Amino acid sequence: MNVATLPPQEEIRTTPVSERLRKFFSAYGLWIVLLGLPVFYGIKDLQDEGDLSRLGNNLFAGLSNGAIWALIALGYTLVYGIIELINFAHGDVFMIGSFVAVGMWGTVGLALTTGTLGLIAGLLVTLIVAMVVCGTMNVMIERVAYRPLRSAPKLAPLITAVGFSFILQNVGIVWLGSSQKGVPDLIKAQHVLVSVAGIDIHNSDVLALAVTAPLVFLLTTFVNHSRSGKAMRATAQDPEAARLMGINVDTTISLTFLLGGLLAGAAGLVYALYQTNVWYFQGFTAGLIAFTAAVMGGIGNLKGAVIGGLIIGCIQQISDNRIGAQWTPAVVFAYLVLIMVFRPQGLVGEETREAG
Amino acid sequence: MRSRTIVATGCLIGGLAMGVSACGSDSNNNSSGSGASSGSSELTIYSSLPLQGTSREQSQAVINGEKLALAEVGNKVGKFTIKYVSLDDSTAQNPGTADEGQTAQNARKVVQDKSAIFYLGEFNSGGTKVSLPILNKAGIPQISPSNTYIGLTTNEPGSEPGEPNKYYPTGKRTYARVVPRDKIQGAALVTTMVEDGCKTATLWDDKTTYGAGLARNIEASAKAQNLTIQDRQGTDKSAANYRSLASNVKSDCFVWSGVTGENGVQVFKDVAAANTTAKLYGPDGVAEEAFTNPKKGGIPADVGARTKLTVATLGVKDLPDASGVLDKFKATYNTQTVDPYGIYGYETMALALDSLKRAGAKANDRTAVLAALFGTKDRKSIIGTYSIDPNGDTTLTDYGLYTIKNGLPSYEKKIVAQA
Numbered sequence: 001m002n003v004a005t006l007p008p009q010e011e012i013r014t015t016p017v018s019e020r021l022r023k024f025f026s027a028y029g030l031w032i033v034l035l036g037l038p039v040f041y042g043i044k045d046l047q048d049e050g051d052l053s054r055l056g057n058n059l060f061a062g063l064s065n066g067a068i069w070a071l072i073a074l075g076y077t078l079v080y081g082i083i084e085l086i087n088f089a090h091g092d093v094f095m096i097g098s099f100v101a102v103g104m105w106g107t108v109g110l111a112l113t114t115g116t117l118g119l120i121a122g123l124l125v126t127l128i129v130a131m132v133v134c135g136t137m138n139v140m141i142e143r144v145a146y147r148p149l150r151s152a153p154k155l156a157p158l159i160t161a162v163g164f165s166f167i168l169q170n171v172g173i174v175w176l177g178s179s180q181k182g183v184p185d186l187i188k189a190q191h192v193l194v195s196v197a198g199i200d201i202h203n204s205d206v207l208a209l210a211v212t213a214p215l216v217f218l219l220t221t222f223v224n225h226s227r228s229g230k231a232m233r234a235t236a237q238d239p240e241a242a243r244l245m246g247i248n249v250d251t252t253i254s255l256t257f258l259l260g261g262l263l264a265g266a267a268g269l270v271y272a273l274y275q276t277n278v279w280y281f282q283g284f285t286a287g288l289i290a291f292t293a294a295v296m297g298g299i300g301n302l303k304g305a306v307i308g309g310l311i312i313g314c315i316q317q318i319s320d321n322r323i324g325a326q327w328t329p330a331v332v333f334a335y336l337v338l339i340m341v342f343r344p345q346g347l348v349g350e351e352t353r354e355a356g
Numbered sequence: 357m358r359s360r361t362i363v364a365t366g367c368l369i370g371g372l373a374m375g376v377s378a379c380g381s382d383s384n385n386n387s388s389g390s391g392a393s394s395g396s397s398e399l400t401i402y403s404s405l406p407l408q409g410t411s412r413e414q415s416q417a418v419i420n421g422e423k424l425a426l427a428e429v430g431n432k433v434g435k436f437t438i439k440y441v442s443l444d445d446s447t448a449q450n451p452g453t454a455d456e457g458q459t460a461q462n463a464r465k466v467v468q469d470k471s472a473i474f475y476l477g478e479f480n481s482g483g484t485k486v487s488l489p490i491l492n493k494a495g496i497p498q499i500s501p502s503n504t505y506i507g508l509t510t511n512e513p514g515s516e517p518g519e520p521n522k523y524y525p526t527g528k529r530t531y532a533r534v535v536p537r538d539k540i541q542g543a544a545l546v547t548t549m550v551e552d553g554c555k556t557a558t559l560w561d562d563k564t565t566y567g568a569g570l571a572r573n574i575e576a577s578a579k580a581q582n583l584t585i586q587d588r589q590g591t592d593k594s595a596a597n598y599r600s601l602a603s604n605v606k607s608d609c610f611v612w613s614g615v616t617g618e619n620g621v622q623v624f625k626d627v628a629a630a631n632t633t634a635k636l637y638g639p640d641g642v643a644e645e646a647f648t649n650p651k652k653g654g655i656p657a658d659v660g661a662r663t664k665l666t667v668a669t670l671g672v673k674d675l676p677d678a679s680g681v682l683d684k685f686k687a688t689y690n691t692q693t694v695d696p697y698g699i700y701g702y703e704t705m706a707l708a709l710d711s712l713k714r715a716g717a718k719a720n721d722r723t724a725v726l727a728a729l730f731g732t733k734d735r736k737s738i739i740g741t742y743s744i745d746p747n748g749d750t751t752l753t754d755y756g757l758y759t760i761k762n763g764l765p766s767y768e769k770k771i772v773a774q775a
Contacts, residue, residue: 179617182655271596
């Protein structure tokens with residue numbers, strides 16, 4: 001029988017290097033990942049160009065681009081939070097929002113020659129119409145394709161969502177054809193409004209942030225403080241308990257889809273004005289990015305969706321500008337993987353039934 | 357945990373959807389033998405072009421030209437009656453270009469038709485990469501009205517490893533084209549930029565077979581002509597915009613090697629906004645109204661004014677022999693303008709019919725027709741006098757330079773490329 005030899009006390013107290021590294025990365029890994037690209041390129045810019053204006057331009061363009069992704073991501077996260085469904089059709093509802101907006105420009109007579117006041121009035125009308133159409137459509141999709149499957153296995157509504165996504169894409173093809181379609185640049189999207197410390201602020205940046213910020217504020221206020229918002233949160237936590245407490249769960253879920261659709265409609269208009277082109281497939285691409293943003297931020301969490309959208313916008317701009325556009329999707333998803341590794345619940349944390 | 361499983365499943369479905377849409381079938385299950393002879397007095401000439409999306413108008417021009425040439429001979433060559441069948445190689449989901457799955461389907465359909473004697477297409481080089489091996493196995497002669505990708509016929513710089521032999525599984529050539537290959541177009545674009553005073557250029561391509569191949573030729577020619585390529589990028593069709601990428605364009609000139617359907621309009625808009633002084637250049641892949649006409653979703657007029665395009669077609673003033681055909685074209689199709697590809701469509705069919713005529717009584721024998729096609733020498737045509745070399749390339753080398761006027765490509769002059 002061998003007698004075990006105990007290591008000296010000093011060795012027990014000394015933590016192995018690998019363990020210390022693991023602890024370090026657990027504590028700071030997420031920050032290293034998030035700040036890696038901007039810090040690296042910031043240092044490089046200071047060395048090469050002597051200032052940070054290039055990085056500033058990247059980040060500001062990223063925020064305005066990301067604001068659109070955030071609006072769409074909110075729709076994904078709202079629906080996921082309440083019924084744990086990835087609404088694949090949501091991106092295509094956003095695409096229909098763009099198409100409705102572009103159609104409305106013609107109806108209300110918006111053109112390149114329209115004056116500023118006429119343009120603002122016309123765009124407001126367009127915004128309302130696009131939001132109402134998309135909100136209504138989202139509610140109808142829920143009523144037709146998801147509600148009958150409420151007690152079915154989880155994969156059933158997932159597949160009907162994919163089905164509705166394809167249906168809407170085909171509606172888009174019939175509507176405006178199957179190629180990217182340039183639309184009038186009503187707001188002179190790339191006109192530099194003002195330059196601050198070498199950072200160019202374009203008309204399109206102002207538009208994206210001016211539409212997104214109030215809508216996000218209104219949404220969070222509604223969800224956090226209104227009676228219906230509380231009903232939404234209660235339903236998200238426990239639908240059965242919410243029902244027992246007198247909440248009409250079906251109506252609450254419909255309301256959630258309505259809110260998601262309204263935001264998608266607004267995002268559709270902003271996208272058309274910002275990018276000056278629309279096409280039937282934009283919803284698929286944007287939907288994938290927005291869903292990634294929602295997961296990155298923490299699925300089911302409104303703040304997470306917004307933060308995820310803004311971060312992805314910044315990563316895309318930095319990658320496009322510094323690494324090469326062909327690498328951008330890989331860089332974005334590498335970020336997603338790393339963030340999930342360090343923080344599986346997303347940056348802000350999940351707000352789902354399982355997550356609590 | 358369950359929620360994460362659902363999220364993971366969602367990601368998987370999304371990924372699969374992307375994968376499925378990105379992959380086309382290229383299976384090849386034809387059974388016809390090489391050099392088959394129909395033995396029939398009725399022969400069929402197929403055309404396979406993208407009839408949906410941004411290339412629709414150019415494809416229609418090709419079809420009109422082909423039909424006109426066929427109508428001129430009364431749909432007959434010798435004792436043989438010729439039937440014309442137009443196929444669409446694009447799909448609603450993949451418009452404006454050849455969809456790989458649909459193109460393979462078209463080629464297999466033609467292979468199964470014993471009366472098939474010619475296949476006129478594809479419009480896009482990427483499509484021909486798919487249809488050519490299928491048709492080659494069956495020995496069906498193929499002529500493209502528009503392919504310029506170098507690797508379809510030669511292994512010159514700009515081609516990929518294994519090209520062009522991998523497109524000819526029988527080892528025999530069955531493919532020809534009536535437009536000069538991209539070696540010439542690349543040189544034409546660089547020659548134009550140098551003539552316009554460009555010292556530096558930014559080169560982007562759309563990552564298609566055509567776009568990436570042409571870009572390699574532009575790079576090679578730029579090196580030979582002392583034009584510095586400052587930045588070389590590939591663009592993603594589904595990107596929402598290219599603003600961040602465009603902010604790197606600091607050169608005198610910008611050249612896009614791609615087609616309209618790969619988001620070409622957005623590329624030019626973003627580059628023009630980011631660099632307000634750069635001269636802009638594009639190849640024949642964007643020489644269409646969907647790109648040039650702002651009313652049809654094309655680039656804005658101010659961007660068009662800065663843009664020059666190269667097209668394998670010369671203007672009427674440099675094609676004296678084409679005027680008669682152009683008059684017929686206008687009268688037949690009740691149009692004031694003729695898309696340059698209408699002329700090439702006409703010549704594609706005329707070359708096919710000429711080959712059948714030279715095959716004589718053996719015009720229903722694909723082997724004899726192929727011999728006649730590759731025996732084309734000093735053919736006097738509406739696009740000039742040319743021969744088909746053993747690779748299947750035309751001996752024509754002139755390119756046309758176009759500017760954009762009133763939303764349409766407008767011929768300026770002939771470019772004698774410094775290859």
